[in-house]
Amino acid sequence: MSVAELTKSLPDDPALLDAAKRIIWFEKPEGALTDAVRFFAYTVAYGGNADMDVVLRYYSEADMRDALRNALPGIIPESKWVRRHQQLGFAEVPPMPQRHFGLHDR
Numbered sequence: 001m002s003v004a005e006l007t008k009s010l011p012d013d014p015a016l017l018d019a020a021k022r023i024i025w026f027e028k029p030e031g032a033l034t035d036a037v038r039f040f041a042y043t044v045a046y047g048g049n050a051d052m053d054v055v056l057r058y059y060s061e062a063d064m065r066d067a068l069r070n071a072l073p074g075i076i077p078e079s080k081w082v083r084r085h086q087q088l089g090f091a092e093v094p095p096m097p098q099r100h101f102g103l104h105d106r
Contacts (some may be wrong), residue, residue: 012086019051019055024046037066041071041072041075062088065088068090076096078096081093
């Protein structure tokens with residue numbers, strides 16, 4: 001599945017909405033599910049194993065790997081970045097996404 005396909009809204013499953021409520025507590029769960037790549041990043045950062053199990057009902061581990069490859073900077077802490085990459089079978093853990101604020105930061 002491509003990143004464009006991943007960004008489609010996740011379904012309105014009650015278990016998924018409950019997970020979204022816990023994971024992205026600062027917005028409505030329906031809104032949290034409109035961007036799957038962002039939701040996956042927050043799931044990696046703040047979700048537990050049960051939350052990951054719910055997400056994996058709709059998306060495969062390959063989809064999760066694609067989401068990690070395209071994760072936004074500043075969401076996932078380094079310890080969880082490393083752990084999820086290892087759990088999802090990456091041979092190497094890539095550098096974390098970086099924010100770029102100007103031309104000299106690149």
